[in-house]
Amino acid sequence: MRGFTSKEACSSAAASAAPGTRTVARRLATRARAKGGHDDKKTLLAARGANRRVGVRSAECGAIANPTIAGKDVGPKDAPLKSLFPEEPKKPAPGSPKVKVAIVGGGLAGLSTAVELLDQGHEVDIYEARPWYGGKVASYKDRDGNHIEMGLHVFFGCYFNLFRLMAKTGGLNNLLLKDHTHTFCNEDGDVRELDFRFFLNDTKIGAPFHGLKAFFTTPQLSVADKAANALALGTSPIVRALVDPEGGMEDIRKLDDISFTDWFTSKGGSMGSIERMWNPIAYALGFIDCNDISARCMLTIFQFFATKTDASVLRMLAGSPNDYLTKPIVEYVEKKGGRIHLKTGCREILYDTDEKTGKTVVNGLRIGGTKVVQADAYVAALDVPGAKKLIPQPWKDSMKQFGDIEKLVGVPVITVQLRYDNWVTEMQVENSKGKEARGIDNLLYSADADFSCFADLALVSPWDYYKEGEGSLMQCVITPPQKGAVSGRNYFKMPKEEIVKYTDEQVRKLFPSARKSKLLWSSVVKIAQSLYKEEPGLDVFRPDQKTPIDNFFLAGSYTKQDYIDSMEGATLSGRLCASKIVDEAGKLAQASKIESEVANA
Numbered sequence: 001m002r003g004f005t006s007k008e009a010c011s012s013a014a015a016s017a018a019p020g021t022r023t024v025a026r027r028l029a030t031r032a033r034a035k036g037g038h039d040d041k042k043t044l045l046a047a048r049g050a051n052r053r054v055g056v057r058s059a060e061c062g063a064i065a066n067p068t069i070a071g072k073d074v075g076p077k078d079a080p081l082k083s084l085f086p087e088e089p090k091k092p093a094p095g096s097p098k099v100k101v102a103i104v105g106g107g108l109a110g111l112s113t114a115v116e117l118l119d120q121g122h123e124v125d126i127y128e129a130r131p132w133y134g135g136k137v138a139s140y141k142d143r144d145g146n147h148i149e150m151g152l153h154v155f156f157g158c159y160f161n162l163f164r165l166m167a168k169t170g171g172l173n174n175l176l177l178k179d180h181t182h183t184f185c186n187e188d189g190d191v192r193e194l195d196f197r198f199f200l201n202d203t204k205i206g207a208p209f210h211g212l213k214a215f216f217t218t219p220q221l222s223v224a225d226k227a228a229n230a231l232a233l234g235t236s237p238i239v240r241a242l243v244d245p246e247g248g249m250e251d252i253r254k255l256d257d258i259s260f261t262d263w264f265t266s267k268g269g270s271m272g273s274i275e276r277m278w279n280p281i282a283y284a285l286g287f288i289d290c291n292d293i294s295a296r297c298m299l300t301i302f303q304f305f306a307t308k309t310d311a312s313v314l315r316m317l318a319g320s321p322n323d324y325l326t327k328p329i330v331e332y333v334e335k336k337g338g339r340i341h342l343k344t345g346c347r348e349i350l351y352d353t354d355e356k357t358g359k360t361v362v363n364g365l366r367i368g369g370t371k372v373v374q375a376d377a378y379v380a381a382l383d384v385p386g387a388k389k390l391i392p393q394p395w396k397d398s399m400k401q402f403g404d405i406e407k408l409v410g411v412p413v414i415t416v417q418l419r420y421d422n423w424v425t426e427m428q429v430e431n432s433k434g435k436e437a438r439g440i441d442n443l444l445y446s447a448d449a450d451f452s453c454f455a456d457l458a459l460v461s462p463w464d465y466y467k468e469g470e471g472s473l474m475q476c477v478i479t480p481p482q483k484g485a486v487s488g489r490n491y492f493k494m495p496k497e498e499i500v501k502y503t504d505e506q507v508r509k510l511f512p513s514a515r516k517s518k519l520l521w522s523s524v525v526k527i528a529q530s531l532y533k534e535e536p537g538l539d540v541f542r543p544d545q546k547t548p549i550d551n552f553f554l555a556g557s558y559t560k561q562d563y564i565d566s567m568e569g570a571t572l573s574g575r576l577c578a579s580k581i582v583d584e585a586g587k588l589a590q591a592s593k594i595e596s597e598v599a600n601a
């Protein structure tokens with residue numbers, strides 16, 4: 001019936017420790033809120049400590065706490081590949097040229113670009129179309145004070161660039177460590193783990209052995225599927241990556257033309273593993289299934305999981321993305337003199353093309369209605385639909401790098417929040433102490449629902465989402481929303497009430513405790529084009545951050561970088577973009593014609 005089969009004794013310790021400590025954390029956090037939000041630092045810090053204790057207890061019973069995630073310790077030595085963690089920029093020499101940079105887009109990529117440029121002493125303005133910053137990782141409060149998120153965000157242990165950014169801007173302690181397991185929820189409370197916790201005589205056993213242990217012991221796959229899995233992954237570039245990570249990645253890049261299903265089954269992998277394990281993971285990574293996702297995308301992640309012990313550990317924000325992820329970054333930008341202009345979308349890129357040389361130079365951005373702003377360098381830190389719309393058609397027609405962007409598409413996704421009066425993931429877990437109730441404080445996957453990944457925000461991110469007297473706040477990511485993974489329903493066309501009805505029905509199908517619970521509140525966020533669709537053959541069309549136009553650059557998770565479309569990819573793209581601007585600063589300053597911001601009628 002149920003999971004947690006490996007290490008019952010360990011589950012028992014976690015079960016007895018976690019709810020207790022969580023309750024303390026919740027009470028303290030609630031008290032802090034009651035005392036006027038987040039101003040009562042002492043109480044909040046106490047809550048923070050209580051939450052950390054959940055991680056500490058978990059570590060004692062086998063989950064891997066990552067002691068290197070502590071600001072100063074995050075560095076290239078931890079990154080799986082050189083290409084994933086650019087060198088730290090050198091301190092600018094006195095008198096080195098400074099440039100003024102206009103960044104369009106206030107998502108993580110735009111913010112990351114801004115932080116890097118400001119740290120190098122350059123001047124930055126960010127122009128964001130929406131009334132809030134953060135892009136796809138944004139959240140805002142509705143009229144009743146509920147935090148509405150663009151999507152459920154999970155942090156893998158290999159987010160070295162994002163951890164570096166969060167450490168720099170003071171937000172790293174806002175991440176809560178989860179048990180080192182990946183949890184699959186099947187119908188009727190049948191929860192099964194892929195358990196990376198591996199200790200022999202109290203010695204932590206790391207990569208690749210913890211991964212092998214996880215895959216060979218998981219009850220989510222049959223013995224036959226495990227054997228087929230071993231055959232397929234055992235002949236993959238991951239094996240090369242174990243001794244030669246850069247070489248392994250080279251081989252993985254070559255697998256962009258084939259879907260994960262085609263590659264995996266050609267190597268002897270079974271459809272059983274695809275259906276019960278890899279599809280939910282593919283949906284969580286790229287919002288598409290294994291038939292649609294490229295083998296490169298999946299194997300990139302597997303490589304990190306296989307070669308770095310803590311790459312597969314999950315962390316989640318202590319509260320809403322706005323308060324605990326983007327706000328510290330924005331405050332850092334503003335403290336360093338950067339300016340963020342919200343509700344200030346860029347309508348048009350203004351440029352001149354020399355008829356003789358064919359050379360194009362950007363000379364301004366049309367912002368809002370009629371205002372024009374000028375800078376030495378311009379960055380489009382946009383999502384795929386935003387970039388397609390803003391980049392001038394003549395550029396797409398004449399410069400391949402811009403034309404290629406038209407070949408990329410965004411995938412739709414729907415995020416549903418459901419607030420219950422009870423703890424819906426609470427399970428009767430049987431272990432050496434008997435039966436006890438346990439809520440699941442981690443990211444959850446399911447092959448039995450139209451939402452393939454989800455979490456109880458009241459447990460995983462309690463500082464904003466735990467509410468005294470109420471229960472779970474399930475945040476469910478419906479992928480693919482045009483043909484629900486299990487039901488085939490077209491959610492995108494449905495009104496909100498119907499989406500909520502079907503999502504709630506499926507929560508009840510998965511968790512028996514949900515069947516006794518009352519749905520109190522719900523919200524639905526639809527994004528028609530979110531991540532770029534990582535289907536076979538498209539990686540080659542991702543544009544570099546440097547473009548054929550000397551004073552125009554690109555950033556964004558969809559641009560060329562060795563990570564998948566993600567928060568880490570967006571942050572990395574910002575670092576790459578900033579370093580390319582810094583490299584060109586002398587030329588850009590010399591070529592600059594701007595004197596001040598001009599307003600044109």
Ligand SMILES: Cc1cc2nc3c(=O)[nH]c(=O)nc-3n(C[C@H](O)[C@H](O)[C@H](O)COP(=O)(O)OP(=O)(O)OC[C@H]3O[C@@H](n4cnc5c(N)ncnc54)[C@H](O)[C@@H]3O)c2cc1C
Pocket residue numbers: 104105106107108109110127128129130133134135136137150151152153154155344345346347381382383386387390413415477527530531555556557558565566567568569570
């Ligand atoms: C539902 C969901 C769940 C996700 N879960 C995870 C996860 O668990 N882990 C993970 O790592 N990643 C996750 N992601 C992916 C992650 O959120 C993105 O990869 C990342 O945030 C992209 O950042 P970006 O800055 O490149 O793009 P965006 O966040 O899209 O930012 C682009 C910005 O440009 C602005 N803009 C567009 N046009 C204009 C214009 N003309 N003028 C001014 N501004 C403009 C937009 O308003 C937006 O703010 C998830 C995404 C979604 C949608």
